[in-house]
Amino acid sequence: MPRKQPTARQQRLGRELRRLREAAGMTGRQAAALLGVISVTVSQIESGVAGVSEARVRRMGAQYACADADLIEALVKMATDRTEGWWEEYRNILPPGFLDLAELEHHARYLRVISTAHVPGLLQTEAYARAVFTYMVPELPASELEPRVAHRMRRRVVVERDCPVDYEAVVHEGVLRTRVADRSAARAQLEEILRQSERPNVTVRVIPFDVDGFAGANTSMLYASGPVPQLDTAKRDAPHGGPFLDAASQLARFRTLFRKVESASLDPVRSRDFIQRLAKEL
Numbered sequence: 001m002p003r004k005q006p007t008a009r010q011q012r013l014g015r016e017l018r019r020l021r022e023a024a025g026m027t028g029r030q031a032a033a034l035l036g037v038i039s040v041t042v043s044q045i046e047s048g049v050a051g052v053s054e055a056r057v058r059r060m061g062a063q064y065a066c067a068d069a070d071l072i073e074a075l076v077k078m079a080t081d082r083t084e085g086w087w088e089e090y091r092n093i094l095p096p097g098f099l100d101l102a103e104l105e106h107h108a109r110y111l112r113v114i115s116t117a118h119v120p121g122l123l124q125t126e127a128y129a130r131a132v133f134t135y136m137v138p139e140l141p142a143s144e145l146e147p148r149v150a151h152r153m154r155r156r157v158v159v160e161r162d163c164p165v166d167y168e169a170v171v172h173e174g175v176l177r178t179r180v181a182d183r184s185a186a187r188a189q190l191e192e193i194l195r196q197s198e199r200p201n202v203t204v205r206v207i208p209f210d211v212d213g214f215a216g217a218n219t220s221m222l223y224a225s226g227p228v229p230q231l232d233t234a235k236r237d238a239p240h241g242g243p244f245l246d247a248a249s250q251l252a253r254f255r256t257l258f259r260k261v262e263s264a265s266l267d268p269v270r271s272r273d274f275i276q277r278l279a280k281e282l
Contacts (some may be wrong), residue, residue: 006048008100008244009192013078013248014048016071016231023044024064034063052079067079073229086154093147095214102151104233104244105158108224110166114261116220117237118180119189122156123196128189129153131181141163159202168203170258170265172217176206176278183282190279197272205265206274214264216257222256 003010021031021042028046032039035056054061057079061072064199065087087102105111105122113120119128129152135146140148158165174191179186197204219236229249234245234254245254 002044002049003051005096007096007103009078009103010051012050012233012244012246013050013075014046016075017057018046019137020060020064020066024066026064031060031063035059041057054080068228068230070201070228071230074231077227078231086157087151090147092150094151098148098151100244101235102155104224104235105155105165107226109159109227110164110225111168111256112223112225113156113167113169114216114219114221114258115169115175115237116172116217117175119193120171121152122167123169123193124152125185125189125192126153127181127185131185136182148233159196159199164199164201166201168205168262170205170207170261172207173209173274174217176213176275187279187282190282194272194275194279197268197275203268204271204275205262205268206271207261207265208274211264214261216261218263219257219261221257222252223258 006014013183021028026034027040028042032042035042041050045051045056047050054076057076058072061075066072084104085100085103085106090099091240111122113122118124118132120165121129124132126149129149133140133148159167171193176190193204196202222235222237224233224235226232229251230248231269232251234251236245245251
């Protein structure tokens with residue numbers, strides 16, 4: 001039965017299969033004929049509306065003459081993964097984008113974040129997250145606010161689990177100095193960043209106000225590595241979320257952007273010292 005609302009991960013699988021077909025120079029009708037199905041089946045698979053079996057993914061790879069075995073194996077895993085993650089508890093409670101982000105982080109090999117507006121979500125305290133969501137206009141009722149705060153707190157599992165994701169965040173000094181709540185909440189937030197940065201898989205870098213040559217004050221992004229480079233995903237941070245970006249040219253641009261912003265930041269040790277000094281000032 002066709003899915004009413006495919007997830008971002010299901011849609012991504014479909015797009016990748018469509019890219020393989022188009023790279024082979026085939027129309028949907030031609031692919032359907034080779035697979036022995038009707039053309040609407042191919043269309044539904046490529047839109048993420050319909051699921052696809054391991055056998056069919058492998059057959060598509062063969063019919064499309066894809067020689068990248070690692071990519072095909074990654075697509076097979078996407079097609080057959082039946083993970084019911086913790087985020088499913090929030091389905092029909094929060095907008096789908098919240099669930100898609102949590103699933104993206106769950107499957108990522110590493111995460112790279114640039115933040116010039118707010119403390120990155122995975123580093124936020126509950127008080128900080130609540131202050132950010134409370135500031136929304138129109139104001140959220142408690143039935144909307146509390147699930148968002150709880151969801152944000154649970155997202156941190158990816159850096160705290162037994163096999164944690166490698167996480168690097170580049171944060172501007174303005175983010176660290178802005179008090180989204182009161183002084184005590186600001187101090188607790190800086191202490192939480194320091195605590196998380198003690199993890200071997202977490203790296204925090206700071207871009208101070210006085211650094212020369214930094215014109216990227218409006219740069220906020222998330223970059224999530226997939227099992228193979230073709231399945232990486234980037235996302236521009238925005239007040240109301242934003243689409244996942246996965247075109248090869250977009251991914252190359254975001255990789256370059258991260259390296260450029262990272263080069264303007266302090267190294268992790270100096271960044272930690274910097275945050276400790278800010279905490280003492282509060």
